[in-house]
Amino acid sequence: MVGVLICTHGSAGQELLKSAEMICGQQENCQTVKFTDGESLDQLEQELEQKITALSGKVICLTDLKGGTPFNTLVRILEKNPAIEIVTGVNIPMLLELLLNRDQFPLDDLIKMILEAGKSGIYHFQPTPAKDEDEEF
Numbered sequence: 001m002v003g004v005l006i007c008t009h010g011s012a013g014q015e016l017l018k019s020a021e022m023i024c025g026q027q028e029n030c031q032t033v034k035f036t037d038g039e040s041l042d043q044l045e046q047e048l049e050q051k052i053t054a055l056s057g058k059v060i061c062l063t064d065l066k067g068g069t070p071f072n073t074l075v076r077i078l079e080k081n082p083a084i085e086i087v088t089g090v091n092i093p094m095l096l097e098l099l100l101n102r103d104q105f106p107l108d109d110l111i112k113m114i115l116e117a118g119k120s121g122i123y124h125f126q127p128t129p130a131k132d133e134d135e136e137f
Contacts, residue, residue: 032051
């Protein structure tokens with residue numbers, strides 16, 4: 001089973017995981033790391049490395065923002081640990097796709113699937129205008 005690490009600014013990652021678990025149940029081989037205001041980069045890197053080590057198999061790391069501190073720190077870790085994959089822009093549809101399919105598909109296919117789920121989960125709903133019931137055609 002592919003390991004999952006979610007690292008975000010603040011508690012967003014923890015809350016995303018809680019929300020996903022409401023839908024698909026308690027998850028194993030899954031960790032979260034929050035980057036807090038005032039935390040040093042060394043502290044963040046150490047925590048990320050510890051959590052990655054605690055996960056088994058390949059690990060997909062989800063972050064909130066490309067170019068943000070969690071993303072940049074994971075890129076540095078990737079240089080030392082090529083067994084991780086980094087995907088940014090985490091949202092609940094992406095996370096659900098990953099959690100529900102991580103033991104069923106090869107890693108490359110899984111990454112394509114979660115990218116598509118993340119994109120298709122972004123939607124602008126526009127209601128259709130109500131028709132006047134008295135109007136005749």
